Amino acid sequence: MSYLLSKENFTKLGEFIYRKSGISLEVSKHYEKLAKHVDKRASELSLDNFRKYFFKLRFEDKEGLEFQELMNAITVNETYFFREKDQFEVLVNRILPELHKTLPPSKTLRILSSPCSTGEEPYSMILHIVEEGTVVEQRDIEVVGIDIDSTVIKKAELARYSDRAVHAIPKDILARWFKKKSLGYELGDELKGSVDFQVVNIFDKAQMRSLGKFDVIFSRNMLIYFDDASRKEVAMTFYDMLNPGGYVLLGHAEYMSRIVSVFNAKKVDTTLIYQK
Ligand SMILES: C[S@@+](CC[C@H](N)C(=O)[O-])C[C@H]1O[C@@H](n2cnc3c(N)ncnc32)[C@H](O)[C@@H]1O
Structure with a gap:
């Protein structure tokens, strides 16, 4: 050919x-x-x-x-709900309660899913937050999802998923928050629209700056597609976008210590989290 x-x-x-x-x-x-x-x-x-x-x-x-x-x-958009589930548990059981205590009461706690692909990652955060319940009742929480690929952002906004995408969600949680469709599932109206999705290139400094500051950034399974120089640039962009005391979480095969040394690494059970 x-x-x-x-x-x-x-x-x-x-x-x-x-x-x-x-x-x-x-x-x-x-x-x-x-x-x-x-x-x-x-x-x-x-x-x-x-x-x-x-x-x-x-x-x-x-x-x-x-x-x-x-x-x-x-782009390679592989993702699914509750992927690397322990990180969502660390988010709701450790990070959010800690930030909730330290932030002024009226401040919105902001979380970035970068990259979010078709939305499973930021919606998994939302599902964990609403299921856990305590912090979200007392504090305004905003979740933003960004990706360079405009087709995945359109799909994320539709929030329709295959059986495969939802396979790791426990059955009771699936039944509570999703509608069964003839093919797959659709996120219910209570949670649809709960994530602010935007097409953003992580290397576009102006676009990234316009998103504002965050308290938590998930950046899982994207840095593996970059070389060392690009990883470093992205890590420093996250550092600049985080509020003091904020956290970054990477994918299980990605290690901040191999990229930059500006974050303070902490281990919670088996999960590594990186604090500014
Ligand atoms: C494998 S998915 C990871 C999705 C999710 N974070 C997860 O771990 O399940 C990688 C995503 O990175 C996005 N991506 C690659 N380069 C990017 C860039 N420069 N800016 C924003 N997103 C990018 C791709 O479009 C793709 O959807």
Whole structure:
């Protein structure tokens, strides 16, 4: 099968993607996926070679729509409810009660899910918060979910999920907060709309700044797609976005100590949390 994208041009496009999104692609793993995307877009835009596509992407994409198409095609959005469940338990049993005690009573406690993919992670936070019950009754809590991929953000807003996505939710909790559909489940009206979802590129400083400050940031299973320099940049962005005393939680295969040394690492049972 021959594609418009040559292996040599894969390197050029890969560098462009890396610079804009931090995602580093390898020819051995990602060539075919990227080449198929270039062929698809070139055909839709009636462009007959890679050079024209790449020119459009770099110089004629003022609204960022072509870049958005590219991001939507290359991101890996794997996620499910209650993934790495112990972290949600640490959030409700340890972090939120501690922050609730230290923050002024009228202050909203803000949590960021970055990246949130199709919404399972921030909704898992909400489910744990409402099930646990105590802090949420006394304090305003806001959950924001961001992702670079606009298709996953649209899905998160719809809050319709497959059986697989909800498989780890205990049956009683599923029955309480979800509606059974002919195919899968839909989050009930009480919790739909409880997360503020936004399409945001973590490397876009202006977009990130506009989100404001947070008390807790979950950033799970994204840094694995970045190289060391990008991981460092993201970790420092989180540091700047956190209120003093706030926490970052990473995925189980990600360690802040290997990235930056500005956070104070604490172990709660088996879960590592990083405090500013
Ligand atoms: C594997 S999912 C992780 C979802 C969730 N945090 C979890 O652990 O289940 C990784 C997500 O990172 C997003 N992503 C990758 N690069 C990004 C960037 N530069 N800015 C924002 N999101 C990004 C992808 O679109 C994808 O949805």
